[in-house]
Amino acid sequence: MAKYPFEVIEPKWQKFWEERKTFRAVEDGAFAREKRRYVLDMFPYPSSQGLHIGHPEGYTATDIYCRYLRMNGYNVLHPMGFDSFGLPAENYAIKTGTHPAATTADNVNRFRAQIKTLGFSYDWDREVNTSEADYYRWTQWIFLKLFEKGLAYEAESPINFCPSCKTGLANEEVKDGLCERCGAKVTRKRIRQWNLKITAYAERLLSDLDGLDWPEPIKLMQKNWIGRSEGANVVFRVDMKGADPVSFEIYTTRPDTLFGVTYMVLSPEHPLVDRITTDAQRAAVAAYLDAAAKKSDLERTDLAREKTGVFSGAWAVNPVNGEKIPVWVADYVLISYGTGAIMAVPAHDERDFEFAHVFNLPVRLVVSPVPPGPGEDYSAPPETCSAAYGFSVNSARFSGLPTAEAKEAIIAWLEEQGAGKRAVNYKLRDWIFSRQRYWGEPIPLVHCEHCGRETGETVVPLPESALPLTLPDVESYAPTGTGESPLAAISEWVDTVCPRCGGKAKRETNTMPQWAGSCWYYLRYLDPHNTGAFAAKEKIDYWAPVDLYVGGQEHAVLHLLYARFWHKVLYDAGLVNTAEPFRRLVNQGMILGADNQKMSKSRGNVVNPDDVVREYGADALRVYIMFMGPLEVTKPWVATGITGVSRFLERLWAIGEKPLTDTADFPEAKALEKLLHKTIKKVSADTASLNFNTAISAMMVYSSELAKLPAAPRPLWEPLVKMASVYAPHLGEELWEKLGRRESVSAASWPGYDEERATDDAVTIVVQVNGKVREKFSAARGSAKADVEAAALALPGTQKWTGGRVIGKIITVPDKLVNIVLKS
Secondary structure, three states: OOOOOHHHHHHHHHHHHHHHOOOOOOOOOOOOHHHEEEEEEOOOOOOOOOOOOHHHHHHHHHHHHHHHHHHOOOEEEOOOOEOOOOHHHHHHHHHHOOOHHHHHHHHHHHHHHHHHHOOOOOOHHHOOEOOOHHHHHHHHHHHHHHHHOOOEEEEEEEEEEEOOOOEEEOHHHEEOOEEOOOOOEOEEEEEEEEEEOHHHHHHHHHHHHHHOEOOHHHHHHHHHHHOEEEEEEEEEEEOOOOOOOEEEEEEEOOHHHHHHOOEEEEOOOOOOHHHHOOHHHHHHHHHHHHHHOOOOHHHHHOOOOOOOOEEEEEEEEOOOOOOEEEEEEOOOOOOOOOOOEEEEOOOOOHHHHHHHHHOOOOOOOOEEOOOOOOOOOOOOOOOOOOOOOOEEOOOHHHOOOEHHHHHHHHHHHHHHHOOEEEEEEEOOOOEEOOEOOOOOOEOOEEEOHHHHHHHOOOEEEOOHHHOOOOOOOOOOOOOOOOOOOHHHHOHHHHEEEOOOOOOEEEEOOOEOOOHHHHOOHHHHOOOOOOOOOOOOHHHHHHHOOEEEEEEOHHHOOHHHHHHHHHHHHHHHOOOOOOOOOEEEEEEOOOEEOOOOOOOOHHHOOOOOHHHHHHHHOHHHHHHHHHHOOOOOOOEEOOHHHHHHHHHHHHHHHHHHHOOEEOOOOOOOHHHHHHHHHHHHHHHHHHHHOOOHHHHHHHHHHHHHHHOOOOOEEHHHHHHHHHHHHHHOHHHHHHHHHHOOOOOOHHHOOOOOOOOOOOOOOEEEEEEEEOOEEEEEEEEEOOOOHHHHHHHHHHOHHHHHHHOOOOEEEEEEEOOOEEEEEEOO
């Protein structure tokens, strides 16, 4: 079989597409809204390693889909860009002195070249790069909108801190107590931070998930991260004789267990700890606070870890019964969740139960699994704890109520007494938006002491005319580790003039996190060269929102949640046309090494896409990645598999080398024509539904039959070339040209099929006796009901199970089933 010259064909057509801007998207009003599609890949961070094999998987899937849509009359926007701010380039700069911008530019150029060798139909005129000033000008502009709306605020707070990266980390960037980027153990540090008030959108971020066509596991992950719960805020007064009244509020989902509270816990960072700690306990509490500050949130909340704590010396008063209960300080309570204080009910909470046993604190049962009987004694402490619902006991007038009723009754009583109120809480915390690094977007704010004295507002936003605020050149890129970025050492950049009063001011020296640029990049693609807005309204209205978004599951919480938050802010400001940015989300599965392990250099199982392209060609790589299995599942790379795919492409090439005829005057033509229509139907449906592996299989079967002919009949060959072109576009273009076509195959119409000829003449009828399968037989499609039933009754298997029995009725499903029901 002839080996097709991919090394010549592929560069030829890549040059053709680029010179003619074949895939340039234009806002053409002739296309109705339902005939427009915005298909998006999660853009890559341009690392020094270049593309890995996972990148082409998602990119190939969207490219096939976009090519299919264009051939079906759709106007398609399919852009690509680069998420180019990030720690790796800065860490390389620290080691070598190379400016991160230079490193990033080199990496972007390499990525772009690699992507182009794979024949993806991107509109490269719309390329964006998040580290370029004309892009991050609008990232800064959106930040100012957040600031104007009170959604950006400054606070000194405890954060996750990476001692290796020397920067703060969001909760989402900490995995198993380690920095997601470098693997170092994360500690806690109090530093000045900018935060974004994502919690203000918690309810909408949660409820709007229901209307999205996203994988259910991804929606569940976001729901769990947001963590909505209903309960009550309850106020506990601290018993401090001779001092001003002090109280603190706790949130609980189980107000029905208030009578079971035997101690209270404040987090080590709670502002009341110092105030209520007695002199006798002050040294012990101080030592405990110091130890807790060295632990990450994950360590502190690890259920397997033995609980630690210290008694503050103070006592609180339970509002439901007036009982005095000790106030402890313990690191298993986080200041970042709820109010940073809890009521402890050890009989009905596992962590409280363990803590109570370590420190010999009382355990009081207040929920029974069964309704309490008259005179039953529940005073004995339980040997185990249970958080299950049941019936209140030891709870005064609320005893005997089922849990749900007890919760409602106690909340009503608390509100009557002014001791508490109904509340909704979320696990979601505000987004720590500061990074103490150089290679990120400068935050467009200044600090002005004069304005602070005059107006009480020391933070002043830059005017839009001052954007972009660009990064200065620096001699050292190393973070200080003290809470300030390298920018803080550049006085000629830091010292500036206040845009409000004209006095002396200092620039904000924290930079934005890498997530900032990726929060809105899908909008910049709509109008990437606009200097007056992040995107013109008419272009947003033409394309938005994204119809299909494809990327890895690892972005389920971070990127997707942040992007949805920013989008909703822009929506509320009337700047975008929908409340959600991404209609449909598809996560491609991971490609494993041949050993069924995750690819890594240490395992020696990494597949370099450049090597595959060099040996087999880009089309072979594309087709094999799609042929490996369903897009969403994880699958291993099998080297022999790409050899088989390569043979399929060589077969197509060989058919194209045969004499071309305008008619199909061969004995096999009728059967092949029927197979062609079945193939078009199958490939059409499977490509539209992203089931690419089965579409490829159908084309393989048809091509094998077509290859048996001595010539290539145009009516039987041309439709296959069109279908194959969306999967193997370089080969498709070459074969199309050999068919005498002058325009790109991407401009051709997708082949149609005749439903009658795409349907099998014969069908398999299943025969059941009393609902159990006993026989099968073949019949002509559309056979009369009486004929099908007679044939079913005459079968040996049917007679075996019906002989001597009386038939009550026969249920027939045309072309599928005959069910014989016997009288009992």
